[in-house]
Amino acid sequence: MPGGVAAALEPLIPGDQYSPDLPEDDDDVEERYESKIKAAGSFIWGLTLAAGVSGLLFGYDTGVISSTLVSIGSDLSNRPLTTLDKSLITSCTSLFALLASPITGLLADALGRKRVILVADILFIIGALWQALTTSVWGMIGGRSVVGLAVGSASFVVPLYISELAPSPFRGRLVTISSLFITGGQVVAYLIGWLFSTQTHGWKWMVGLGALPAAVQFCILGFMPETPRWLVKAGRRERAKRILTSVYGIDQDALVESVLRRIEKEVMEEETAAGPKEDGSAWSRITANACELFFIPANRRALSIACMLQGFQQLCGFNSLMYFSATIFSLVGFRSPTLTSLSIALTNFAFTIVAFYAIDRIGRRRILLYSIPIMTFGLVLCSIAFNFFQLPTASPQDALLLRAFHLPGRREGNKATAWPLVILFAMITYVAGYAIGLGNVPWQQSELFPLSVRALGSALATSTNWGSNTLVGLTFLPMMTWLTPVGTFTIYMLVSLASLKVEPGPKLTRIAIRNQHSASRIGLHLGRASTTRPSYLNDEGL
Numbered sequence: 435m436p437g438g439v440a441a442a443l444e445p446l447i448p449g450d451q452y453s454p455d456l457p458e459d460d461d462d463v464e465e466r467y468e469s470k471i472k473a474a475g476s477f478i479w480g481l482t483l484a485a486g487v488s489g490l491l492f493g494y495d496t497g498v499i500s501s502t503l504v505s506i507g508s509d510l511s512n513r514p515l516t517t518l519d520k521s522l523i524t525s526c527t528s529l530f531a532l533l534a535s536p537i538t539g540l541l542a543d544a545l546g547r548k549r550v551i552l553v554a555d556i557l558f559i560i561g562a563l564w565q566a567l568t569t570s571v572w573g574m575i576g577g578r579s580v581v582g583l584a585v586g587s588a589s590f591v592v593p594l595y596i597s598e599l600a601p602s603p604f605r606g607r608l609v610t611i612s613s614l615f616i617t618g619g620q621v622v623a624y625l626i627g628w629l630f631s632t633q634t635h636g637w638k639w640m641v642g643l644g645a646l647p648a649a650v651q652f653c654i655l656g657f658m659p660e661t662p663r664w665l666v667k668a669g670r671r672e673r674a675k676r677i678l679t680s681v682y683g684i685d686q687d688a689l690v691e692s693v694l695r696r697i698e699k700e701v702m703e704e705e706t707a708a709g710p711k712e713d714g715s716a717w718s719r720i721t722a723n724a725c726e727l728f729f730i731p732a733n734r735r736a737l738s739i740a741c742m743l744q745g746f747q748q749l750c751g752f753n754s755l756m757y758f759s760a761t762i763f764s765l766v767g768f769r770s771p772t773l774t775s776l777s778i779a780l781t782n783f784a785f786t787i788v789a790f791y792a793i794d795r796i797g798r799r800r801i802l803l804y805s806i807p808i809m810t811f812g813l814v815l816c817s818i819a820f821n822f823f824q825l826p827t828a829s830p831q832d833a834l835l836l837r838a839f840h841l842p843g844r845r846e847g848n849k850a851t852a853w854p855l856v857i858l859f860a861m862i863t864y865v866a867g868y869a870i871g872l873g874n875v876p877w878q879q880s881e882l883f884p885l886s887v888r889a890l891g892s893a894l895a896t897s898t899n900w901g902s903n904t905l906v907g908l909t910f911l912p913m914m915t916w917l918t919p920v921g922t923f924t925i926y927m928l929v930s931l932a933s934l935k936v937e938p939g940p941k942l943t944r945i946a947i948r949n950q951h952s953a954s955r956i957g958l959h960l961g962r963a964s965t966t967r968p969s970y971l972n973d974e975g976l
């Protein structure tokens with residue numbers, strides 16, 4: 435494999451040399467045992483699926499808005515929704531998700547990962563019922579904002595929860611399960627939207643149904659454990675050991691002990707690195723974590739890469755299709771735009787399954803390298819098709835904007851051309867490439883950070899995701915108006931290409947390898963690398 439293992443072992447920082455001659459320690463024992471585990475057990479699978487319900491809600495609540503908007507009619511405030519209403523209803527969710535992520539990042543450290551999932555469930559239920567029962571536009575905006583708080587918390591804490599519980603050889607795959615739930619939730623949202631779109635007040639069902647999975651997860655949470663890493667930090671070693679035993683199996687005592695010792699060592703090293711805490715208060719812990727994240731160069735680098743990946747995941751414009759594909763397909767003349775846009779959600783879901791099978795075999799780094807050119811090709815084709823596709827009126831941009839907000843039926847013109855099909859094909863190609871790589875690799879973000887700054891680093895990267903998501907949601911229609919579809923999709927294409935620049939190269943691979951097996955060594959112990967490699971690292975690990 436070109437550059438494979440060599441690239442994976444390239445030093446993070448000059449002077450950080452790989453030395454195969456060092457004696458075996460706990461990390462090596464752990465890697466040796468872990469590499470022998472052939473499958474993730476039913477316990478970790480059960481927890482991943484239970485935690486994944488939050489991903490389903492994330493996907494459902496972000497996907498359902500497109501059909502909700504077109505079926506509200508004059509039900510809210512006794513008037514049709516204005517353009518401003520629609521923009522606010524759509525973007526308040528991502529805006530509040532952006533606000534929630536850093537706050538819940540701190541809560542996840544103070545209260546535990548599981549409690550944040552619990553809080554998110556309560557918010558999901560309140561938000562869903564609030565939306566279903568509201569009679570005004572501002573009520574709807576309020577309900578969507580509460581859902582935003584829930585989505586913002588869940589979107590960062592679930593991958594974190596799974597990755598802290600998963601044995602490292604299956605971590606990529608198990609974290610991808612949460613992406614599968616997100617994209618699956620979007621498919622369900624499109625289907626529910628399609629089913630209820632013809633019912634009177636059907637939108638109330640669309641938004642209200644989101645309370646159901648949240649209520650189910652709320653009940654299951656009582657049986658879900660906290661992550662061993664958080665428990666060790668909270669001084670509950672015995673509980674952490676019991677959970678690790680359930681994850682690895684009762685016959686893996688040596689492995690469990692070495693994992694536990696490593697976590698304890700990490701916690702101790704972090705506490706030493708953070709220095710003496712004068713009052714030990716929550717505030718001093720928060721400031722110590724923030725300082726460690728921003729002032730230790732390796733942590734800062736991990737943060738900037740995580741943020742860039744999350745930013746590119748959104749700025750490549752994928753969610754403009756999620757939110758407005760029905761609008762686009764209506765514009766280019768498809769008879770059933772809602773049904774056609776279901777193909778986008780289905781493609782996203784289907785290719786996330788491909789990622790699920792490929793990620794631990796191919797590696798995070800190479801999956802991005804392979805998939806970004808596919809996205810770029812789809813977007814180039816899309817721009818070309820829009821270039822040749824004649825819009826029907828004298829003022830195409832105005833028509834586009836109008837149609838965007840009022841979703842007219844079929845349009846005239848271009849009947850005999852194949853360009854609408856080319857546009858559909860191009861978008862499907864783009865979405866397939868996105869789902870394989872950029873759609874889910876950034877969610878592996880927690881691997882990049884050592885334990886002490888993991889929650890905060892992941893939360894800030896998640897905020898970048900939601901900030902960029904809000905930006906795309908707000909700018910897509912104006913860009914289509916002022917830059918034309920050709921210009922808009924060309925910009926998304928350039929952004930996708932630029933994301934190749936931050937593909938997590940060998941250096942990031944190095945960071946992740948260290949975090950997978952000896953997290954706190956980043957920035958603290960840069961002089962040594964592991965001497966053995968579990969099989970997944972042969973595929974370049976990241």
Ligand SMILES: O[C@H]1[C@H](O)[C@@H](O)[C@H](O)[C@@H](O)[C@H]1O
Nearest residue numbers: 613616617753756782873874
């Ligand atoms: O990973 C997810 C997934 O790709 C979704 O389909 C998308 O809507 C989200 O914004 C993204 O974070």
